[in-house]
Amino acid sequence: MVTGNSAAYLRGLPVKLRPELDIAVPRKYNPIAVPHVKTFRMTDTTNVTKEGLRFHHLGGILHVIARQEPVENLVAVLDALMGPWRRPAELTRTKLDQLVAAGPKTYGWPKLKQASALARENVASPQETRLRLALVRAGLPEPVVAHPVWIERFGVHIHPDLAYPFAKIAIEYEGRHHFELTEQVLKDTERYYELGRLGWTVIRVTALHKLDSVVLKVRECLEV
Incomplete structure (x- = not known):
């Protein structure tokens, strides 16, 4: 077998x-x-x-x-x-x-x-796994997976890939489909706008980013 x-x-x-x-x-x-x-x-x-x-x-x-x-x-x-x-x-x-x-x-x-x-x-993806583990290895607090954020205008919760709710930091891993002119791009734009209105900082991550650079951004946002 x-x-x-x-x-x-x-x-x-x-x-x-x-x-x-x-x-x-x-x-x-x-x-x-x-x-x-x-x-x-x-x-x-x-x-x-x-x-x-x-x-x-x-x-x-x-x-x-x-x-x-x-x-x-x-x-x-x-x-x-x-x-x-x-x-x-x-x-x-x-x-x-x-x-x-x-x-x-x-x-x-x-x-x-x-x-x-x-x-x-x-x-939602193995890339998110590796990003989460990289943040923890760097000594940062472990981010929450798919934390629910209520969006009044949509009447639903949205779930950032990774989040630090106490600091209102959302981390979104974006694959290739997030950059094609499709319905996904419109959804992303609206999500990020609504998160911004609620005081959230959104860190967008792609396959082109080095994990060290993402860790640095998160560290700066957390001020640790």
Whole structure:
């Protein structure tokens, strides 16, 4: 059955595809001696079939990825599973904690536990994950993900990607579609205007920005 990085990639999670196909087999079996195949001998080989492929269960996939990826990449995967990134949320915080606690306490488990503690619900993209982690690494307070701000004129809450509500600072990560002449640009303009009327400072971030420069801007706005 497919597991690890290969399974995560096929499921649309934010990982870079590795050159080897990751396969899980029962621990009693020998590794598969085939070029470009990496075998993981597992005690729990519970699996599900999707589109004709057998996939390791989600907990098994995550425990294998924890052996392969650095903590930051693993956090991005967990954020994706708990957020609207390309899908409805697949996990809640409670379910993730249960999944991690139920897994084997073997190689990779401490890293998965560490990543789980850093993961947050409602994150909309892996870029937002990396930005949030960069701010925390720099010693700044952790920003709130998708904080609700009531806009009276719209009659709804809007949710900046990241926010410091106590300082009225909103951080918005903007992909390519935010700069095309579409309805999205109009929505962004109206959002930022309304936030400004309420006294919020909006820091806009793109893929062209260096994370260090964003950290500096946030530090200046927070005056810390």
